[in-house]
Amino acid sequence: MPQKLYREWREAAGQMRSLLQELQDLGVDELGRVPRPEELPLCPVDGSGGDLCRPETLEEIRTDLGECQRCPLARGRTRLVFGCGSATARLVLVGEGPGREEDLQGIPFVGEAGRLLDRMLFAMGLSRDEVYICNVVKCRPPGNRDPAPPEIAACEPFLARQLAAIRPRVILALGRFAAQTLLQDDAPVSRLRGHWRSYQGLPLMPTYHPAFLLRNPAAKREAWEDLKQVMLRLRQSDG
Numbered sequence: 001m002p003q004k005l006y007r008e009w010r011e012a013a014g015q016m017r018s019l020l021q022e023l024q025d026l027g028v029d030e031l032g033r034v035p036r037p038e039e040l041p042l043c044p045v046d047g048s049g050g051d052l053c054r055p056e057t058l059e060e061i062r063t064d065l066g067e068c069q070r071c072p073l074a075r076g077r078t079r080l081v082f083g084c085g086s087a088t089a090r091l092v093l094v095g096e097g098p099g100r101e102e103d104l105q106g107i108p109f110v111g112e113a114g115r116l117l118d119r120m121l122f123a124m125g126l127s128r129d130e131v132y133i134c135n136v137v138k139c140r141p142p143g144n145r146d147p148a149p150p151e152i153a154a155c156e157p158f159l160a161r162q163l164a165a166i167r168p169r170v171i172l173a174l175g176r177f178a179a180q181t182l183l184q185d186d187a188p189v190s191r192l193r194g195h196w197r198s199y200q201g202l203p204l205m206p207t208y209h210p211a212f213l214l215r216n217p218a219a220k221r222e223a224w225e226d227l228k229q230v231m232l233r234l235r236q237s238d239g
């Protein structure tokens, strides 16, 4: 080995020895390797965990859901309606469950209520691509009946994981069903709406369901007040 290289090697080895000695003096008895992001454990759904965990992706949740047969709703569905929109949305809208059109297309809120929802988003200066839209249950309840408790129990963990994956600035709960399920509060939506609540540390605003607004246009005024609060909160969270 050439003299110069030998000297450099000895110097580096000496520095390494004193570094190891220093670490030993500090009480470090094991040197860890910095894990690659994909090796980190998944973050809990409550958003805790900081940098020591990684959020699950929507694709991973969709894969885990698969051709779900976890509840009886699976038997009657044409398509499972997972959710649509941006994985980094600042606003997530949660409805009740797919209706006839949604069941056929596999996309949430594409029927008449969905067209009103699009107009509500437009009034807020938002488009479908910027937000994320999903439901409490992912398969159509027959005849559009309310989802039953075991059906909600089977499906709600996936909604919780979707919300944890996105961690939006605001959740908008559309209607009694979404608001009561997410908040675990059986107060009527007329009482819940318009008041900020929290879901897993995320601000949640309950408001009327667009299908209700189609039947009760007079309630649109109150819904607009709720949407204005959401717009303000989103603006505030920008700065």
Ligand code: URA
Pocket: 095, 096, 097, 098, 099, 102, 107, 108, 109, 110, 111, 113, 114, 135, 211
């Ligand atoms: N109503 C809902 O609650 N969700 C949909 O996706 C469609 C209608």
